[in-house]
Amino acid sequence: MFAKLHAYLGNQQVLSLAGNLTVSVMSIVSVSLLFRVLSVPEVGVWVLFMSVVGLADSFRAGFLTTAFIRARSGAAAARVAEVTGSAWVIALLITGGLVLLNLGAWLVLGSSPDPTTRVLLHWFGVVLVVTLPHFMAASVMQSQIRFDRILYIRLLSQGLFVVFLGALLLLGEVTLIYVVYSYVGASLATSLLVLLLGWARISSLPHQSGACIRELAHFGKYSVGSYVGANLLRSSDTFIISYMLGPAPLAVYNLAGRFMEIVEIPLRSFVATAMPAMSAAFNQGRRHEVARLLRKNAGMLTCAFIPVIIGTILLADIPVQLIGGAKYQGSEAANLLRISMVLALLYPIDRFVGVTLDVVNQPRLNMLKVFLMLGVNVAGDVAALLLFGNIYGVAVASLPTGIVGFIFGYLHLKKYLPLSIRHIMVTGFSEIRLLARKTFDKFALVFGSG
Numbered sequence: 001m002f003a004k005l006h007a008y009l010g011n012q013q014v015l016s017l018a019g020n021l022t023v024s025v026m027s028i029v030s031v032s033l034l035f036r037v038l039s040v041p042e043v044g045v046w047v048l049f050m051s052v053v054g055l056a057d058s059f060r061a062g063f064l065t066t067a068f069i070r071a072r073s074g075a076a077a078a079r080v081a082e083v084t085g086s087a088w089v090i091a092l093l094i095t096g097g098l099v100l101l102n103l104g105a106w107l108v109l110g111s112s113p114d115p116t117t118r119v120l121l122h123w124f125g126v127v128l129v130v131t132l133p134h135f136m137a138a139s140v141m142q143s144q145i146r147f148d149r150i151l152y153i154r155l156l157s158q159g160l161f162v163v164f165l166g167a168l169l170l171l172g173e174v175t176l177i178y179v180v181y182s183y184v185g186a187s188l189a190t191s192l193l194v195l196l197l198g199w200a201r202i203s204s205l206p207h208q209s210g211a212c213i214r215e216l217a218h219f220g221k222y223s224v225g226s227y228v229g230a231n232l233l234r235s236s237d238t239f240i241i242s243y244m245l246g247p248a249p250l251a252v253y254n255l256a257g258r259f260m261e262i263v264e265i266p267l268r269s270f271v272a273t274a275m276p277a278m279s280a281a282f283n284q285g286r287r288h289e290v291a292r293l294l295r296k297n298a299g300m301l302t303c304a305f306i307p308v309i310i311g312t313i314l315l316a317d318i319p320v321q322l323i324g325g326a327k328y329q330g331s332e333a334a335n336l337l338r339i340s341m342v343l344a345l346l347y348p349i350d351r352f353v354g355v356t357l358d359v360v361n362q363p364r365l366n367m368l369k370v371f372l373m374l375g376v377n378v379a380g381d382v383a384a385l386l387l388f389g390n391i392y393g394v395a396v397a398s399l400p401t402g403i404v405g406f407i408f409g410y411l412h413l414k415k416y417l418p419l420s421i422r423h424i425m426v427t428g429f430s431e432i433r434l435l436a437r438k439t440f441d442k443f444a445l446v447f448g449s450g
Contacts, residue, residue, distance in 0.1 A: 026158030026159060030161055033174075034179065038179070040252075043254070044246070044251045045116045045119060046179060048242050049116065049119050051235040051238045052124065054231055054234075055228065055235055056098055056124070057135070059094065060095065061139075062224035062228050063094060063216075063224040063227075066275075066358050066363070067215075067216045067220045068087045068216065069139070069276055071216065072084065072143040081204045082204075083216070084140065084204035086208040086215075088136065088205050089205070089213055091135070095129060102124045103125065106121040106122070109121060119176065119177075119180060123180050130184055130187040133191035133195050133200045134153055137153055137194035138150050138154075143276060145273070145276055150272075156186075156189070157186055161182055168182065222367050223358060223363045225367035225371065226369075226370050229373075229374050230354075230370050232374050233374045233401070236381065237253065237394050238254070241385075241394060244382075245391065249391050252332055253332075253395075257336075259312070259319040260340055263305060263308070267347060267351055270300075274297045274355070281293065282361075291418055292427075294356050294419070295419075295427040296428070297352055298349045298428065299348075299426070299431065300431045300432050300435070301347075301348035301428070302349060303432050304432065305345060306345070309345060313341055313342070316338050317334045320334045335395075339395040339396065339398070340398070342399070343398055343399055346402050346403070347402075350409060353409035353413050357409065360413075360416045368408075369405055369408045377401040380396075381394050
């Protein structure tokens with residue numbers, strides 16, 4: 001019985017979901033601790049710091065991840081070593097450039113009295129350096145469809161951060177700077193371990209080639225726009241609220257966004273497992289398989305999200321109290337969560353349309369889609385805040401942003417693949433029914449034979 005259950009749980013889709021679930025649960029736990037022990041302005045500073053770090057990391061990931069996976073998936077051993085070594089060169093150059101930029105900013109603004117600026121100037125470059133090895137290891141493991149190892153990497157980095165926060169809480173030393181120390185320490189320990197285990201494949205550096213670096217960079221110059229644009233799209237609300245309203249409203253807005261992980265967890269998992277398969281199918285000329293994978297994954301997630309969205313709208317006050325505690329009860333957070341969940345219905349198709357544009361070698365269109373959404377979102381945020389003067393306006397501005405991106409990506413992808421929303425939904429519903437029946441049969445077989 002246990003052997004059969006292990007085989008079922010070892011499925012890569014299950015492992016990918018487990019990895020994203022693990023990191024999200026750990027993230028929610030750590031955020032819940034921070035919301036309870038830091039002051040509201042300090043939470044706002046932490047959120048802004050992590051948003052800037054995330055923006056820089058998205059630049060690195062955007063330049064490499066999609067191009068790396070496309071080039072490495074299904075390749076011969078020599079090609080794998082060449083691609084991996086070339087990716088390491090690009091990663092080191094990008095990280096080094098950002099560290100030099102941080103150093104220059106520190107020399108000019110190092111004496112700033114602003115707490116956010118001080119934290120950024122002292123720790124921005126350090127965080128990028130200590131996270132580089134485990135970022136590369138996760139990329140390598142994704143290209144090899146080894147989501148079990150990605151699960152270990154995420155569990156270690158997020159788990160250590162939670163453990164360090166718990167220790168600070170017990171010692172009564174939870175201050176913003178000690179939170180930063182904890183994050184850097186957890187990332188450093190994870191990176192050292194993946195280097196020792198050889199998962200980051202830094203030994204491939206000697207196999208790099210100028211031609212491969214140029215090839216990855218050519219694709220990356222478009223995909224980086226998509227990644228950075230997508231991160232700016234997520235963090236533009238953060239920057240605008242911080243500038244126009246201050247850190248306290250930013251903390252409330254971020255609290256509502258934390259529960260959106262219930263949507264992001266399966267979405268990231270399905271994208272991570274589908275992308276290598278879609279890339280391999282496209283590289284082998286099987287466009288019908290690319291379209292089938294898009295319909296299957298986007299349709300399943302859309303159908304599965306409907307009851308989750310309805311339930312969250314009805315019970316939004318509960319997660320807000322669980323994550324933020326009593327001091328956020330009665331704030332705008334619950335209604336912000338309701339507005340965000342309405343928009344979440346578009347996420348699966350929109351996300352898979354963007355990924356598929358990259359897969360069919362149209363990263364420029366995906367980049368244009370993301371920056372179109374960014375422009376609409378920034379204009380909507382500023383106009384809404386000037387008009388309403390509160391964070392509800394920012395949430396409402398997200399609705400036209402999502403609709404514009406959805407329509408642009410869908411219409412352009414139809415030029416390259418046979419696609420219709422009706423077929424996506426029909427396929428998704430059929431796949432959910434089939435998955436439910438298979439899951440029930442497998443568990444009945446496992447536990448019935450035990």
